[in-house]
Amino acid sequence: MSLDLPDLRTDLETLAEAHGITGAVVAFAAGDEVAEAATGVLNSRTGHPATTGSLFQIGSVAKAWTATLVMQLVDEGRLDLDQSAQSVLPGLALPDPVTIRQLLAHTGGFEGDVFVDTGRGDDAIEKLVALLGEVPRLSPPGAVWSYNNAGYVVLGRVVEVLRGVPYNQALRTHLIGPLGLTRTATSADEAILYSTAVGHAGGEPVPTWSLMRSNDPAGSSLAMTARDLLTFARAHLSDGAGVLPARLARMMREPQVTLPDLGRPSRWGLGWELQEWAGGTVVGHDGSTPGQAAVLKLVPEAGVAAVLLTNGGDPDPLVAELVAPVLSRIAGVVPPAPPTPPDPPLPFVVERYAGRYVSDVMAWEVAGDDEGRLWVTVTPLGAMAAHGGSQTFELVRLRQDTFVFAQARGGVHSAVAFLGEGERARYLHTGRLNVRRSL
CATH class of the missing domain: 2.40.128.50 (Lipocalin)
Structure with a gap:
């Protein structure tokens, strides 16, 4: 397959300007080929240009990284998907016993948005997990999909306990290093050493670069170039090459739960969203942090991946007008039409x-x-x-x-x-x- 996208930079520049995007990088991989482009600035105060070598935060796309760390422990026989998280973390006081599988698939059944700053120390995740006894029960575990950041914090703590190292060190040892990534940062202290994007709102830099360290396994601080994120994606496209056995990489893409009808057909695997497009399943994850957004999409049947990273403005039009059309052309998949209000309106009680x-x-x-x-x-x-x-x-x-x-x-x-x-x-x-x- 030839990845011939001669107008990629021009298209990105045009769309970013039209939709108020401060800075953006887009990249596509097909087989061994990569096409990428950048536009805009990393910081509107300094005017420093965004390049394909710039680091952007990936937000909740980091959940796919946490899920991969968990599956490595499954491969080593140190963890079972259907054992309770409490069996690894005896002090975990959630409303109900919840399994590793349920946490990965967002079916834990408890309140998932627990944003508490527990400090910048190596014990930040441990301290947040200790607070989860106070979260409300929403539904029986396994019953309903509900996006759950706190569930991934628990998974990050499971990784820390079984590896005996802080979460970010586990990332470096078991993913960043084996993948050969050279422009990936796990914290602001590391990101400042690179050409790194600052989040924007209303065209101005936001006052905080990242969310609290306690939520790192859910996507607070991880930042990287589009090419490094593509390298992670291509490992999964190659059925886990270099990071997971093929059977477990494929298992991550197996549906665990169907989402409620939120306007488009979608299911969830173990760390991945599974969207049904015409022509095939698109695997991926979105993410956002203050003033930054990330999109990662994989088409396993075609061996194709796409990354979009932005630091201000609404990224959705760039997905609809650039990422999706390119995926349609190179991977043969077409997204479902977005929902629109019926005319005339439907009655209701x-x-x-x-x-x-x-x-x-x-x-x-x-x-x-x-x-x-x-x-x-x-x-x-x-x-x-x-x-x-x-x-x-x-x-x-x-x-x-x-x-x-x-x-x-x-x-x-x-x-x-x-x-x-x-x-x-x-x-x-x-x-x-x-x-x-x-x-």
Whole structure:
């Protein structure tokens, strides 16, 4: 397969300028070939240009790295996917026993957004795990998929205990080193030694470069070049070459749970999201940290991978207008059409959906109006309260218990799903389970 993308840089520059992207790098791999391009700046204050050798944070894409570290322990016979995390961490006081498999697949059943700064020491992850006895139970383990950062912090602590070293050292010894990566940083202290992107919001640098160290296994600080991320992806495309046996690399891509209907068909494996595109399954993960975003997509059947790294602005249009079309051309896969509000609107019973749904970091107030429309007021709570105030949006029924936002953001109408039997929904699923607390 020939990876001939002569217009890649021009296309990236045009789209980044059109969509307010501060800096971006995009890269594609097909077989032994790599095509990459960069545009914009790493820091709007200094004007330092973004290059293909620049480091960007990968956010939650790091969860695929944590999952790979866990699967290495499975390969060594030191861990079983169906043993409880409590068997490795006897002091783990979660609401229920939860297995390693459930944590990898985001079906642990407990509140997953636990953002507590426990310091920068090697015991930061251990200290956060010790606080998890206070998290609410959302559902029985294994019952419902709900994106769970804290579950990956637990997995990172499992790695620390079984390896006997801090999580970031395990990353270096068991992934970064074996893959031969030379421009990958596990902390701000390492990243400052390179040409590294600064996150932006509204065109200005954000005040914090990374999230707290306690959440590193979920994606707080890991930064690298697009090519280093492609090297990790290509190891998985080669069925784990250099980091995992083929059977376990393939097992990571096996569906463990089907997601609720959030507007597009999707399942989750062991550390990977599995999206059904026309022409094949696209394996991958997205990530975000303050002012930065990352996208990693793999098409195993075609041996193709794509990376997009940005440090400001909305990356979704670049995925839709650049990454997806290139994958369609070189890998023969086409994404499903994004959901759009039906015209005319579908009817619904307001009483089933109206109510207050909450998690530790967000409240969703759902109410109808006199014209028969449904509205949601979103209010950040807890650790997220500093990131903005309440906003109100109209919801339009898409099908069954799935609704989309009437107003598109970045050209996309995001979807939410109400779950639960009976006359009233029990949950509002927004990618996370939010529990109904009042009618």
